[in-house]
Amino acid sequence: MTLLLLLFIPFLGSLFAALLPTNARNLESSWAALVALAVLVPLALLYPEIQNNGVVSARLAWLPSMGMDIVVRIDGFAWLFAMLVSGMGLLVIMYARYYLSRDDPAARFYSLLLGFMGAMLGVVVSGNVLQMVVFWELTSVFSFLLIGYWYHRKDARRGARMAFTVTASGGLALLGGVLMLGHIVGSYELDDILSAGDVVRGHTLYPLMLGLVLLGALTKSAQFPFHFWLPHAMAAPTPVSAYLHSATMVKAGVFLLARLWPVLAGTDLWFWIVGGAGLMTLLFGAYCAMFQNDLKGLLAYSTISHLGLITLLLGMNSQMAAVAAVFHMINHATFKASLFMSVGIIDHETGTRDMRRLHGLYRSLPITGTLAIVACGAMAGVPLLNGFLSKEMFFAETVFLQGDSWVNIGLPLAALLAGIFAVVYSLRLAVGVFFGAPPQDLPSAPHEPVHWMRVPVELLVLTCLVVGMLPAWSVGPTLAAAALPVVGGTLPEYSLALWHGISTPLMMSLVATIAGVLLYLRFATTFTQRRSTHTPLLRLSGRRLFQATLAFVVFRARWLLLRTSSSRLQTQVLCILLVSFAAAVAAAQIVPLSLGERELLPVA
Numbered sequence: 001m002t003l004l005l006l007l008f009i010p011f012l013g014s015l016f017a018a019l020l021p022t023n024a025r026n027l028e029s030s031w032a033a034l035v036a037l038a039v040l041v042p043l044a045l046l047y048p049e050i051q052n053n054g055v056v057s058a059r060l061a062w063l064p065s066m067g068m069d070i071v072v073r074i075d076g077f078a079w080l081f082a083m084l085v086s087g088m089g090l091l092v093i094m095y096a097r098y099y100l101s102r103d104d105p106a107a108r109f110y111s112l113l114l115g116f117m118g119a120m121l122g123v124v125v126s127g128n129v130l131q132m133v134v135f136w137e138l139t140s141v142f143s144f145l146l147i148g149y150w151y152h153r154k155d156a157r158r159g160a161r162m163a164f165t166v167t168a169s170g171g172l173a174l175l176g177g178v179l180m181l182g183h184i185v186g187s188y189e190l191d192d193i194l195s196a197g198d199v200v201r202g203h204t205l206y207p208l209m210l211g212l213v214l215l216g217a218l219t220k221s222a223q224f225p226f227h228f229w230l231p232h233a234m235a236a237p238t239p240v241s242a243y244l245h246s247a248t249m250v251k252a253g254v255f256l257l258a259r260l261w262p263v264l265a266g267t268d269l270w271f272w273i274v275g276g277a278g279l280m281t282l283l284f285g286a287y288c289a290m291f292q293n294d295l296k297g298l299l300a301y302s303t304i305s306h307l308g309l310i311t312l313l314l315g316m317n318s319q320m321a322a323v324a325a326v327f328h329m330i331n332h333a334t335f336k337a338s339l340f341m342s343v344g345i346i347d348h349e350t351g352t353r354d355m356r357r358l359h360g361l362y363r364s365l366p367i368t369g370t371l372a373i374v375a376c377g378a379m380a381g382v383p384l385l386n387g388f389l390s391k392e393m394f395f396a397e398t399v400f401l402q403g404d405s406w407v408n409i410g411l412p413l414a415a416l417l418a419g420i421f422a423v424v425y426s427l428r429l430a431v432g433v434f435f436g437a438p439p440q441d442l443p444s445a446p447h448e449p450v451h452w453m454r455v456p457v458e459l460l461v462l463t464c465l466v467v468g469m470l471p472a473w474s475v476g477p478t479l480a481a482a483a484l485p486v487v488g489g490t491l492p493e494y495s496l497a498l499w500h501g502i503s504t505p506l507m508m509s510l511v512a513t514i515a516g517v518l519l520y521l522r523f524a525t526t527f528t529q530r531r532s533t534h535t536p537l538l539r540l541s542g543r544r545l546f547q548a549t550l551a552f553v554v555f556r557a558r559w560l561l562l563r564t565s566s567s568r569l570q571t572q573v574l575c576i577l578l579v580s581f582a583a584a585v586a587a588a589q590i591v592p593l594s595l596g597e598r599e600l601l602p603v604a
Contacts, residue, residue, distance in 0.1 A: 002042060003058035003072040007125065009038050010118030018111035028106040029097035035114055036090040039121065043074075043082050050079045051481050057127055073127030073190055076481030077326070081124040081247075081255055084333055088247040089117045091456035095341050096239035098453035099348060104237075109149060113243070116142040120248040124255060127190045129178045136174060136216070136252065140167040143249050147236040159232035162546060166219050166229045167249075174216025174256075180209040181263075190259075194488065197263045210264055213256070214273055221253025221307045224280040228546060230304055234296040238344030241296060245303045246337035251329065254310045258325060262488025266317055275315030279414055281308025286421035290428065291527070291535045295343040295353040298425055299336065302379065305418065306332050309394060316401055319487040323494060324393035326483045330475065331386040331467065335378035338460035339429070342372035345453065346433070351443025355428065356528055359436035364446035367454060369434040371461045378464040380426035380516070381419065381509060386467035386475075388509065389496065391419065395505035416508050423516020428527060431520070471496035 013035030020028055046056055053076065060070040074082065093113065100106060119142050122135030141164070148160030182188040184203045185196045193200075200206060217223075222230040230250065234241055244250060257274065264270055285305030292298040306328070313325035345368050346361065347353045362369040374385070381391035398415040401408065439446065448454075466474045476496050484491055500506065566572060 003056065003074070003125075004060055004070070006039055006042060007070075007072055007122055008118070010035060010114045010121060013038075014111045014114035014118065017114055018107055020107050022105040022107040023102065025097055025100065025102075025106045028110045029093055032093045032110040032114055033090060036086055036093055036117065039117070040083070040086040040090060043079065043086060046074065046079060050074070050076050051477055053481065053484055059127075068128065068130060068188060070131060071127030071189065072125050074125050075485045076478075077258065077483070077485045078124050080326075080330070080478065080482040081251070082121055084247040084251075084330075085117060085120045085124065088243060088333065088337055089113070091337070091459065092239045092243045095242070095344070095453060095456045096237070098450055099237065099239055099344055104149075109146075109237070112142055112145050112149070113240070116146060116243070116248060120252065123252055128188050129182065129190060129193065130188050132190075133171065133175050133178055136220075137168060137171045139220075139249055139252055140164055140171060143167070143233070143244060146240045146244075147233045149237055149240065150235070153235060155232070156235040159229075159235040162229045163233045165550075166226055166546075170216045170219025170226070173212045173219075177209050177212030177214075177216065180205055180212065184209065193260075194262055194485075197266070197488065200263050201267055206267075207269060210269060210273070213260065213264065214277075217253040217256045218277055218311075219253070220256070221250050221311065222281075222304050223253070223277045223308060223311055224284050227281060227285065227304050231297055231300040234294070234300050238296070238340055238347065241299075242337045242340035242344070245299070245340060246333040250303065250307060251333070254307060254314065254325070254329065257311065257314045258322065258329075258486045261314060261322055261486050265314070265322075271315055271317050273315070275312055278308045278310070278312030278315050279411070281305065282312055282418045283414060283421075284308075286418045286425065288535045289425040290421055292425075293355050295346065295355060295358070295429065295433070296340070298355070298429060299339055299343060302422070302425055303332075303336060305422070306336070306379075309418070313394060313397060316397060318397060318401065319489075319492045320393075320494060321397040321401075322486050323479070323483040323492065324390060324397055326486055327393060327475075327479055328390035330479070330482075331378065331390045331464075334460050334463045334467070335375045335385075335387055338375040338457045338464070339372065339379065341457045341460075342368055342375065345449050345457070346446075348453075349444060349449060350439070350446045355432060357442065358433045358439060359528075360434070360438040361446055362434040363438065365434070365448055367448055368457070371454070371457050373430045373434065374461050375457075375464060376426040376430035378468070380423045380513070382513070383509075384465070384468045384498070386464045386471070388468060389471055389498075392500075392505045392509055393494075395419070395508045396503075399504050399508075412508070416512055419508065419512030420516045420519060423513055424520045424523075427517065427520040428524075432524065432528065469498070471498070 013032065017028060017031055020031065049056060055073065055075045057071065057073045062069050093110070096109065096113070100109060116139065119135050119138035123132055123139060126132035126135060144160045144164035147163055148156050150156045178188070181193060181200065184200050184205060185193050187193065219226040233244065236244070282305050285301045285303070285308055289298050289301035289305060292301060310325045310328055310332070313321040313328070343353065346358065346365070349365065350358065350361070352358065378385040378387035381388045395412070395415055398412045401411060480491060
């Protein structure tokens with residue numbers, strides 16, 4: 001019962017937060033922090049059992065005759081994400097207390113943030129895939145409300161609509177894929193699905209089911225060509241951006257890919273779709289990040305690129321690559337959240353995020369600057385920081401992948417190119433913003449924030465350092481416990497040591513760092529003097545394409561309505577019945593009307 005309560009605590013806290021006075025920031029933040037702790041502490045107490053590869057579960061009977069109960073299931077991977085969701089949520093709550101202005105309604109912000117936490121927590125601990133889809137769509141709803149928090153701004157309203165349209169549409173596709181997956185297995189229980197990998201991969205409906213599930217995952221994690229909504233979601237308050245990028249929303253897609261990896265991976269179709277989308281996203285996001293003038297825009301495209309890296313690793317059909325993907329999920333959460341919070345401090349204290357106006361800030365913000373520079377080093381993959389370890393594992397997997405000859409050559413080169421781009425955009429933030437001539441004509445005179453606003457950043461940067469220097473001691477057991485359910489069997493042998501000798505991955509890291517520094521020095525002035533908001537060589541805008549598609553759909557819908565509609569109620573009802581009947585018949589031709597090909601398992 002305690003586990004079931006964990007699922008509902010954030011939602012109950014959200015309801016109560018909405019009833020508190022809207023201008024009581026201290027009371028609201030204290031209540032929200034208490035709710036986050038009420039989730040975090042019980043989860044932390046489960047660690048001994050999780051470390052021993054245990055699975056903790058609880059069940060609330062709902063529709064047992066149909067095999068549909070409310071199930072909370074926590075294994076090592078779910079525990080890792082649940083800790084990220086609650087722990088990062090606690091840090092964001094602390095940070096937001098000092099970020100929000102007195103005019104921002106605190107009650108609405110913390111109520112929505114706690115609801116967002118509950119929705120993501122529901123996704124990661126659900127033991128029933130239909131239950132997971134419900135929480136999946138709730139993350140889209142709460143992200144829509146949080147991105148549009150400043151609804152008086154046009155960019156916030158537009159970004160919220162775009163994010164919701166893309167991710168909720170993908171959620172509908174995911175629902176179809178989950179229904180087909182349950183039909184193939186004969187159960188919607190996650191335990192049954194994870195043990196039926198051979199049955200699923202060998203089924204004739206596997207390609208169609210896989211396509212629908214991947215539509216849901218790739219739209220959620222902003223993978224190419226569905227990446228365009230994420231930069232526009234930067235209209236949200238920075239605490240929301242930090243939370244969305246580190247532990248919620250965009251991580252839900254890669255979480256699903258890893259969660260179902262034992263079932264869906266291992267086929268050529270998985271390799272080409274997932275790996276191809278990840279590779280395209282990795283390169284595209286890194287390239288675009290180099291040319292952003294907005295600090296949050298740079299971080300948004302870097303997130304797209306790193307999510308592509310994780311997706312590519314999961315698409316390689318390699319157990320070691322899956323372990324590296326889980327490791328990078330942890331590392332990315334820490335350095336990206338710290339960077340977003342650092343950027344929020346810069347924006348909060350200077351009044352702008354325009355990198356063309358921001359330079360020489362280290363004189364005014366020495367502590368924040370140091371923290372941001374270390375986090376940038378982790379993002380670029382500098383040794384002794386956590387990002388270096390997972391980046392080296394990524395390079396190793398691209399080198400040792402067994403495939404066609406052009407894949408064996410092209411994939412390491414693409415990974416190296418992405419590594420070079422990562423160094424460039426990291427230097428743009430670390431060097432371009434904090435060094436150089438003193439800034440002129442800023443909206444506000446820059447200065448350090450109150451210390452408590454920096455505390456979450458300091459804790460996250462400390463994590464980057466500890467994991468980077470003492471990986472086996474700090475994160476080794478947690479990584480092993482989290483990666484084991486993903487690979488679905490025995491963990492491959494791997495080492496988290498800092499030094500593996502002179503190797504090809506190490507040389508790739510060295511080349512990427514040197515080439516990235518040289519490329520940045522060559523074009524540093526060009527970056528700061530650019531006035532165009534377009535990325536060079538890329539004139540097609542995802543936003544314009546999205547808006548044109550919506551306009552076309554609306555126009556055609558109106559055209560069809562004018563020619564087929566009738567003011568008579570009988571005619572309208574008849575049309576609805578005919579269309580519903582035709583859809584049911586068509587669906588029955590694809591999937592025979594039954595609960596599955598195997599008997600439903602008895603419910604204890």
